[in-house]
Amino acid sequence: xxxxxxxxxxxxxxxxxxxxxxxxxxxxxxxxxxxxxxxxxxxxxxxxxxxxxxxxxxxxxxxxxxxxxxxxxxxxxxxxxxxxxxxxxxxxxxxxxxxxxxxxxxxxxxxxxxxxxxxxxxxxxxxxxxxxxxxxxxxxxxxxxxxxxxxxxxxxxxxxxxxxxxxxxxxxxxxxxxxxxxxxxxxxxxxxxxxxxxxxxxxxxxxxxxxxxxxxxxxxxxxxxxxxxxxxxxxxxxxxxxxxxxxxxxxxxxxxxxxxxxxxxxxxxxxxxxxxxxxxxxxxxxxxxxxxxxxxxxxxxxxxxxxxxxxxxxxxxxxxxxxxxxxxxxxxxxxxxxxxxxxxxxxxxxxxxxxxxxxxxxxxxxxxxxxxxxxxxxxxxxxxxxxxxxxxxx
Amino acid sequence: xxxxxxxxxxxxxxxxxxxxxxxxxxxxxxxxxxxxxxxxxxxxxxxxxxxxxxxxxxxxxxxxxxxxxxxxxxxxxxxxxxxxxxxxxxxxxxxxxxxxxxxxxxxxxxxxxxxxxxxxxxxxxxxxxxxxxxxxxxxxxxxxxxxxxxxxxxxxxxxxxxxxxxxxxxxxxxxxxxxxxxxxxxxxxxxxxxxxxxxxxxxxxxxxxxxxxxxxxxxxxxxxxxxxxxxxxxxxxxxxxxxxxxxxxxxxxxxxxxxxxxxxxxxxxxxxxxxxxxxxxxxxxxxxxxxxxxxxxxxxxxxxxxxxxxxxxxxxxxxxxxxxxxxxxxxxxxxxxxxxxxxxxxxxxxxxxxxxxxxxxxxxxxxxxxxxxxxxxxxxxxxxxxxxxxxxxx
Numbered sequence: 083x084x085x086x087x088x089x090x091x092x093x094x095x096x097x098x099x100x101x102x103x104x105x106x107x108x109x110x111x112x113x114x115x116x117x118x119x120x121x122x123x124x125x126x127x128x129x130x131x132x133x134x135x136x137x138x139x140x141x142x143x144x145x146x147x148x149x150x151x152x153x154x155x156x157x158x159x160x161x162x163x164x165x166x167x168x169x170x171x172x173x174x175x176x177x178x179x180x181x182x183x184x185x186x187x188x189x190x191x192x193x194x195x196x197x198x199x200x201x202x203x204x205x206x207x208x209x210x211x212x213x214x215x216x217x218x219x220x221x222x223x224x225x226x227x228x229x230x231x232x233x234x235x236x237x238x239x240x241x242x243x244x245x246x247x248x249x250x251x252x253x254x255x256x257x258x259x260x261x262x263x264x265x266x267x268x269x270x271x272x273x274x275x276x277x278x279x280x281x282x283x284x285x286x287x288x289x290x291x292x293x294x295x296x297x298x299x300x301x302x303x304x305x306x307x308x309x310x311x312x313x314x315x316x317x318x319x320x321x322x323x324x325x326x327x328x329x330x331x332x333x334x335x336x337x338x339x340x341x342x343x344x345x346x347x348x349x350x351x352x353x354x355x356x357x358x359x360x361x362x363x364x365x366x367x368x369x370x371x372x373x374x375x376x377x378x379x380x381x382x383x384x385x386x387x388x389x390x391x392x393x394x395x396x397x398x399x400x401x402x403x404x405x406x407x408x409x410x411x412x413x414x415x416x417x418x419x420x421x422x423x424x425x426x427x428x429x430x431x432x433x434x435x436x437x438x439x440x441x442x443x444x445x446x447x448x449x450x451x452x453x454x455x456x457x458x459x460x461x462x463x464x465x466x467x468x469x470x471x472x473x474x475x476x
Numbered sequence: 477x478x479x480x481x482x483x484x485x486x487x488x489x490x491x492x493x494x495x496x497x498x499x500x501x502x503x504x505x506x507x508x509x510x511x512x513x514x515x516x517x518x519x520x521x522x523x524x525x526x527x528x529x530x531x532x533x534x535x536x537x538x539x540x541x542x543x544x545x546x547x548x549x550x551x552x553x554x555x556x557x558x559x560x561x562x563x564x565x566x567x568x569x570x571x572x573x574x575x576x577x578x579x580x581x582x583x584x585x586x587x588x589x590x591x592x593x594x595x596x597x598x599x600x601x602x603x604x605x606x607x608x609x610x611x612x613x614x615x616x617x618x619x620x621x622x623x624x625x626x627x628x629x630x631x632x633x634x635x636x637x638x639x640x641x642x643x644x645x646x647x648x649x650x651x652x653x654x655x656x657x658x659x660x661x662x663x664x665x666x667x668x669x670x671x672x673x674x675x676x677x678x679x680x681x682x683x684x685x686x687x688x689x690x691x692x693x694x695x696x697x698x699x700x701x702x703x704x705x706x707x708x709x710x711x712x713x714x715x716x717x718x719x720x721x722x723x724x725x726x727x728x729x730x731x732x733x734x735x736x737x738x739x740x741x742x743x744x745x746x747x748x749x750x751x752x753x754x755x756x757x758x759x760x761x762x763x764x765x766x767x768x769x770x771x772x773x774x775x776x777x778x779x780x781x782x783x784x785x786x787x788x789x790x791x792x793x794x795x796x797x798x799x800x801x802x803x804x805x806x807x808x809x810x811x812x813x814x815x816x817x818x819x820x821x822x823x824x825x826x827x828x829x830x831x832x833x834x835x836x837x838x839x840x841x842x843x844x845x846x847x848x849x850x851x852x853x854x855x856x857x858x859x860x861x862x863x864x865x866x867x868x869x870x
Contacts, residue, residue, distance in 0.1 A: 128795030128803050158791050158803065160820040193788020194821045303792050380774070380857075381865055388866025394587025397552050398697050401522030409522050409552065426554040427588045463774075464866075465859035471775055472782025472858075 086236055087218055088247035088272035090114045090314030094212040095224040098205035100198055101153030101191060106224040108202065109216070110174065110209040111148040111268065116184060117312035119145035120281040122288045124305035130157030131167045132187035133306055139183050143277045145310050146184035148268060149174050149209075151202065152225045152253070153191040157303040166197040173203060177210040188266045188306050190253060191227055218270070222251040225266055228470055229253050233344040237333050239273075241326040244317040246273040250337045252307075254345030265292065265345060267307040269337070273330065274313035276321040283331045284309050291338035295346050296377040296460045309334075346459050351466030354386055355459065356443045363454030368405035370456050372447060375403035377460035386443055387462035391434040393421040400447060407449060415446040424450070480630055481612055482641035482666035484508045484708030488606040489618045492599035494592055495547030495585060500618040502596065503610070504568065504603040505542040505662065510578060511706035513539035514675040516682045518699035524551030525561045526581035527700055533577050537671045539704050540578035542662060543568050543603075545596070546619045546647070547585040551697040560591040567597060571604040582660045582700050584647060585621055612664070616645040619660055622864055623647050627738040631727045633667075635720040638711040640667040644731045646701075648739030659686065659739060661701040663731070667724065668707035670715040677725045678703050685732035689740050690771040690854045703728075740853050745860030748780055749853065750837045757848030762799035764850050766841060769797035771854035780837055781856035785828040787815040794841060801843060809840040818844070 087093075091113050095106040121140050123133050139145075149170055156163050171185040178185075189197075222232035236249040252267035269284070288307055313319075320326050347355050358377045363369035376382055379399040385392035393414045400407055410425035417437045419430050481487075485507050489500040515534050517527050533539075543564055550557050565579040572579075583591075616626035630643040646661035663678070682701055707713075714720050741749050752771045757763035770776055773793040779786035787808045794801055804819035811831045813824050 126792060126795040127801050128791055155788070158788060158816060158819075158821060160804075162820075193786075193792060194816065195788075196821070303788075303795060380861075384862050384865035387862065390866070392587075394549070394552060394697075397522055398520060398587060401520040401697060407521050410554075422552060422588065425552075426556075427552060427590070463862060465862045467774075468778050468781065468857060468859045468862055471778035472784065 086238065086247055088249055088270050088314070090272055090312045091270050092214045093216040093218055093221050094209045094214070095216045095220045096205045096208045096212070098151065098201045100151055100201055106220065107153050108151045108205050108209065109221040109224040110213065111150070111221060111270070112178065112213055113146050113310060113312045115312050115314060116144045116146045117310040118143060118275060118277045118280060119308060119310050120277060120284050121306065121308045122285060124303060126303050128158065128303050130155050130189060130304040131159055131163035132156055132189045133304060134164065135167050135171070136186050136188070136306060136308070139186060142183055144184055145186055145308070146180045147174055147178055148186050148188060148308065150188040150221065150225050150266065152227050154189060154195055154197055155191045155193045155304045156189040156197050157193040159194065159196055162196060166199055169199065170202060170206065173206045174210070177206060186308060188308070190225060190266050190304055193303060218249055218251055222253070225253045227253060228350050229348055231348055233341055233348065235337060235340045237337050239329060239333055241317055244315055246315050246317055247271060248273070248333060248337060250341050252341045252345065254348065265305055267292070267341060269307070269309040269334070271309070271311045272313065272315040273311050274315065274317050274319045275311040275330070276319055279320065279322045279327065280309060280311055283334050286331065287335040287338040290335055291342040294458050295342045296374070296458055343459060346461050349461045350470045351464040352461040353464055354441055354443055354462040356386060356445060356461060358458045358460060359444070359446045360449070361446070361455040362449040362451055364406045364449070364452040366454040366456065369454035371403045371405045372400050373456050373458040375399040376445065376447065377458045380463060383461070383463040386438070387464050389435070389438040391416050391421060391431045391438055396445060396447065397422060406451070408451065411450040413448040413450065417444050480632065480641055482643055482664050482706070482708070484666055484706045485664050486608040487610040487612055487615050488603045488608070489610045489614045490599045490602045490606070492545065492595045494545055494595055500614065501547050502545045502599050502603065503615040503618040504607065505544070505615060505664070506572060506607055507540050507704060507706045509706050509708060510538045510540045511704040512537060512669060512671045512674060513702060513704050514671065514678050515700065515702045516679060518697060520697050522552065522697050524549050524583060524698045525553055525557035526550055526583045527698060528558065529561050529565070530580050530582070530700060530702070533580060536577055538578055539580055539702070540574045541568055541572055542580050542582060542702065543600070544582040544615065544619050544660065546621050548583060548589055548591055549585045549587045549698045550583040550591050551587040553588065553590055556590060560593055563593065564596060564600065567600045568604070571600060580702060582702070584619060584660050584698055587697060612643055612645055616647070619647045621647065622744050623742055625742055627735055627742065629731055629734045631731050633723060633727055635711055638709055640709050640711055641665060642667070642727060642731060644735050646735045646739065648742060659699055661686070661735060663701070663703040663728070665703070665705045666707065666709040667705050668709065668711050668713045669705040669724070670713055673714065673716045673721065674703060674705055677728050680725065681729040681732040684729055685736040688852050689736045690768070690852055737853060740855050743855045744864045745858040746855040747858055748835055748837055748856040750780060750839060750855060752852045752854060753838070753840045754843070755840070755849040756843040756845055758800045758843070758846040760848040760850065763848035765797045765799045766794050767850050767852040769793040770839065770841070771852045774857060777855070777857040780832070781858050783829070783832040785810050785815060785825045785832055790839060790841065791816060800845070802845065805844040807842040807844065811838050
């Protein structure tokens with residue numbers, strides 16, 4: 083896979099041996115010029131040390147380096163965890179000779195274990211001296227935990243004759259819930275983007291992508307999406323009123339949605355990609371409640387894993403979602419076949435058998451009560467999910 | 477197992493062949509005298525036809541027969557479902573020569589399939605003519621779905637020299653969530669109990685037993701707990717101010733708690749019984765939010781299945797529960813070993829290895845913020861759960 087990289091960003095990876103033996107597990111992203119930065123973070127009240135530091139530093143609006151690792155989340159590690167994360171970013175700043183405050187840490191992995199500083203600190207020397215020898219794809223691979231493939235995508239835009247590059251990379255796999263997934267995501271662009279506009283555009287993109295996916299309903303302590311724009315394309319500055327603002331906003335949303343879909347498809351033990359669409363709900367928050375209940379339902383997810391068009395489990399989840407519903411006005415469709423029509427089972431399950439064996443399943447729930455609607459992307463749950471998560475740490 | 481049965485109740489079972497071949501799947505419970513009745517039902521907004529009928533009839537406060545079946549929930553079956561359930565109870569009333577309104581239907585099984593009336597109606601003749609030939613244990617067995625053992629318990633009380641018998645039977649297995657479990661439960665007593673007092677006592681017992689258990693977070697359309705008191709013991713009438721009121725209330729609670737524990741232990745694919753205790757929360761509803769998030773967490777449940785004392789997943793669930801929490805005041809104990817002590821990991825996981833291999837696990841979360849507390853009983857999740865639920869219907 084050839085990766086078109088935004089100008090002015092350099093990458094390196096190394097094997098620190100934090101948890102996994104003999105694979106790259108630490109990575110450095112460096113922007114030659116200080117870049118504008120914005121970010122979105124986990125809404126979990128328990129936040130990992132690196133998240134706390136990112137939230138603080140992002141107020142400056144400037145970044146020049148990101149230091150990422152897998153194998154250890156540096157979460158619930160107390161003041162020692164903060165000290166360790168600061169020691170890591172300080173060391174990066176010192177070696178790169180840049181402002182300490184412009185270095186951002188991102189960690190993913192096991193919660194509650196101290197960072198193995200004796201392994202990480204020496205790896206930083208290696209990362210800095212090897213800058214430019216790795217690609218963004220190597221970085222995506224280094225931050226994998228139970229992911230089975232690296233997740234990366236990019237877009238190119240032409241604005242006033244100048245080519246802009248936007249690259250996104252992320253990791254996902256487990257602890258995936260709306261608001262947000264267990265994930266780290268880095269978006270890099272050589273566009274020149276005004277900071278407040280970038281913030282608004284990223285928030286919109288995340289709310290319509292990463293916040294719409296659900297694998298297991300668990301929400302992590304480490305979720306982080308960072309976007310850096312270093313302006314190296316020498317494009318005009320993109321601001322809310324720029325002619326190019328709309329296209330950038332749209333492109334960023336598409337890029338995040340593509341990454342979000344990759345996360346669901348590569349979820350732990352996932353065999354099916356499921357779209358849960360809700361429409362006709364009384365309110366938009368009712369639609370969300372229903373989509374969340376259905377996409378969280380273990381019984382729905384295991385039925386779909388078993389190719390069983392068990393719409394009864396879907397309607398049970400609709401009923402306990404907390405939303406206002408009327409049995410006699412609900413319609414449930416799977417892959418466009420209506421199975422429950424305003425209170426009456428249609429007995430058309432046999433028409434579904436073949437299409438359910440495919441890798442994508444569409445569930446549509448129409449409440450026929452109002453204009454509330456939403457869409458969530460989720461997955462089935464297999465024995466493999468249980469196997470992975472009962473053996474993940476020990 | 478010898479079953480001490482309350483006086484004046486007769487039982488019968490039959491093989492209607494509703495879903496399972498060659499096993500009893502339909503049962504009749506008959507009280508010689510009309511009994512006082514009270515009940516608690518699913519809070520799911522989608523309610524099965526038999527639940528709707530029970531809710532209506534229970535206003536009379538009187539019952540004389542219960543007709544129960546497994547294999548078909550008669551849920552989401554529209555007006556046809558109501559018609560079928562009424563036809564079943566009418567037939568029972570006709571054969572028993574009792575008031576139609578005193579017959580209550582209870583169904584459990586697949587949602588959204590019409591009741592196979594051609595199989596059920598003839599079975600009613602058999603049930604009525606065989607009344608007295610079966611035991612309550614046979615009834616408990618006939619209502620099993622994916623349960624692997626029948627669930628029944630009883631208590632005897634002596635009040636003013638009179639012996640009172642209370643018997644409870646239930647089924648559980650999947651779709652088990654607080655408020656309430658996927659379950660049918662019938663409690664029969666020959667005590668003479670004033671109806672309003674019985675209602676209050678049952679509500680209390682259910683809230684402190686069946687409403688505290690959680691297997692998969694799904695809530696069913698059919699959950700029903702019915703309690704019948706026929707007074708055949710000739711005991712004094714038990715009223716709120718009776719000297720025996722307190723002991724009856726306590727006994728009923730114990731009986732329901734024992735049944736609730738049986739449901740968790742016999743949950744689909746369950747290998748461990750887990751108590752999640754929360755204390756020191758700011759409010760009691762915060763305590764409930766936390767206990768629910770932890771007991772719902774797939775990552776917590778799979779970790780415990782794998783004997784992994786992964787408290788990081790517990791604290792992540794605490795953080796996303798929505799409750800007010802402070803990382804630096806949280807303590808997490810597993811089997812009385814403190815693993816996270818007010819912001820700091822204690823690194824005592826190795827002390828736990830042996831005790832985690834046992835069948836019961838205690839999780840205690842102390843927020844150290846206030847007086848809110850609760851306890852939820854839950855289970856681990858194994859590959860077997862997925863296997864059962866991906867193959868349950870088809």
